[in-house]
Amino acid sequence: MQTQTHELVPHPAHPPAQVRGVSAKVIGHDANWLRLRWRIEGSGALVVPAFAGKGRADGLWRTTCFEAFLQPDGESGYVELNFSPSERWAAYDFNAPREGMAERPMPREPDSTMRQGSTFAIFDAAVPAQGLPTIACAMGFTAVIEEEGGILSYWALQHGGEAPDFHDPACFTARLAAPPPA
Template identity: 75%
Template sequence: MSDLICHPAHPPVLVRSMEARVIGLDQSWLRVRWRILGAGKLVVPAFAGKGRADGLWNTTCFELFLQPPGGQPYVEINLSPSERWNAYDFTARREGMSERPMPREPECTMRKGSDIAIFDAAIPAAGLPDLPLAMGFTAVIEEEGGVRSFWALSHSGEAPDFHDPACFTLALAAPTAS
């Protein structure tokens, strides 16, 4: 489990902490989970059905950044509790954006109680770059009143920038045979 840090320029209302982790990886799926404590005022986008959509980060959205070693290209995957999603390839930091092909749609589920929310996603492994990868978990969290906070493994600037390679602090390796 990795703790995400809220960008200090955009504090949350009630959210106290957020964690993210890989919960499974096999030849079919990469399974990831985000856990939010203090979810009492969390805005959860309405169910919209599966499908690609842009601008998911304008409200509560969970993101994953993946970068092969030794290069500038990387992948951004956006996942919404609405079940909308998108995946993009970048040739360098915020450059050369194009929609990344996916063999099938990711699966997303959101569970929210009075104080805790859990967002699980399964991303088709065939749609990922070859392993190993540098990885960054991020999230945009909207709370009632239009307050948005920006969460990442690390922040290095005065404004939130999930595309900063300094945010890609975890390693994702190929599964080992047991």
């Protein structure tokens, strides 16, 4: 499987302090798992939420978290996936941008890990494929990055407005092929 690295850009209204870049990519996709990776460059002041153990949680976007959006081809609805370095996660379905939000069922909990070096951090998430769309999708990679001092920056493949809005379909510029059959 070929993986393409996608460079995310910070929203101009919320610039980072020390973070120099955020990239994301699919590192694996088969009938069992969708594996995603985000890399943060310049992570010396990164705020990492405390370990909380696996489990669903809302409001993960209030501090450092990583998100993916999947919009099946030909549909107005989409899936939002949120992952925290605390190991908390969330999954939602939407009928249209920010409309009809409902908790998305997952057959089992996603897995995630965060590794930090002196100047970079890597966050990996593995999502059960049985809980995801089974057709090709437009995809959005996003990240909320908190740095020391409460500095929040909002990173996406593209931004469409004056305020950060990861639900804007203009952010869904990547592609995710349908998983191969089991």
